[in-house]
Amino acid sequence: NAGVTQTPKFQVLKTGQSMTLQCAQDMNHNSMYWYRQDPGMGLRLIYYSASEGTTDKGEVPNGYNVSRLNKREFSLRLESAAPSQTSVYFCASSVTSGPTDTQYFGPGTRLTVL
Amino acid sequence: QKEVEQNSGPLSVPEGAIASLNCTYSDRGSQSFFWYRQYSGKSPELIMFIYSNGDKEDGRFTAQLNKASQYVSLLIRDSQPSDSATYLCAVTVYNFNKFYFGSGTKLNVKP
Numbered sequence A: 001n002a003g004v005t006q007t008p009k010f011q012v013l014k015t016g017q018s019m020t021l022q023c024a025q026d027m028n029h030n031s032m033y034w035y036r037q038d039p040g041m042g043l044r045l046i047y048y049s050a051s052e053g054t055t056d057k058g059e060v061p062n063g064y065n066v067s068r069l070n071k072r073e074f075s076l077r078l079e080s081a082a083p084s085q086t087s088v089y090f091c092a093s094s095v096t097s098g099p100t101d102t103q104y105f106g107p108g109t110r111l112t113v114l
Numbered sequence B: 001q002k003e004v005e006q007n008s009g010p011l012s013v014p015e016g017a018i019a020s021l022n023c024t025y026s027d028r029g030s031q032s033f034f035w036y037r038q039y040s041g042k043s044p045e046l047i048m049f050i051y052s053n054g055d056k057e058d059g060r061f062t063a064q065l066n067k068a069s070q071y072v073s074l075l076i077r078d079s080q081p082s083d084s085a086t087y088l089c090a091v092t093v094y095n096f097n098k099f100y101f102g103s104g105t106k107l108n109v110k111p
Helices: none
Strands: A004-007 A010-013 A019-025 A031-038 A042-049 A064-068 A074-078 A087-094 A109-113 B004-006 B011-014 B019-025 B030-038 B045-050 B054-058 B061-066 B071-076 B085-093 B099-101 B105-110
Touching: A004 A087, A010 A019, A019 A031, A019 A087, A019 A109, A031 A064, A031 A074, A042 A064, A042 A074, A042 B085, A042 B099, A074 A087, B004 B085, B011 B019, B019 B030, B019 B085, B019 B105, B030 B061, B030 B071, B045 B054, B045 B061, B045 B071, B071 B085
Parallel strands: A010 A109, B011 B105
Antiparallel strands: A004 A019, A019 A074, A031 A042, A031 A087, A064 A074, A087 A109, B004 B019, B019 B071, B030 B045, B030 B085, B054 B061, B061 B071, B085 B099, B085 B105
């Protein structure tokens, strides 16, 4: 039982390049989330998927797209990377999106955009 | 105004002391409140959550919620050097999927 896994762990991009961050969970959770964490800013929600087949914008969705490929997998795509997207990206999942459901986080992807 | 405010610290306490971490939130419609611990370079892990006014205890940790004053706190009793980390407060507002994190308080427990 690996929990929430993310690939890659590290990535360096040039401005304008595209890439997809992958996330998978093996806990049979319905809800999945993408956050970014910047120094002094805490975690900010980018997109979430309350259940398979649905996705919704979070607090900072601009410049990103997501795909809920199946119940296990939720990917985050940067179509044209910008230096402002340099950050640590965390994927999380929870059983449902109920008010007391615990979110479990993956190990993170450290992205640098030059 | 940020949804969730935390003092960035660092908060330094001696080993064995009580560490008190505070968090204020702006939206009175906030429903549930979470405390996460994050070690440097690692992902956040849940310590506990609270959604009713009052205290909730779990081992050495106690969460306190006061909705009238819009603050939530975390007390760590008998602090250990292994408790040194950044503590993130998180709040859900109305729809659970709106999940706001504070910027975290860095705690240093000195041996």
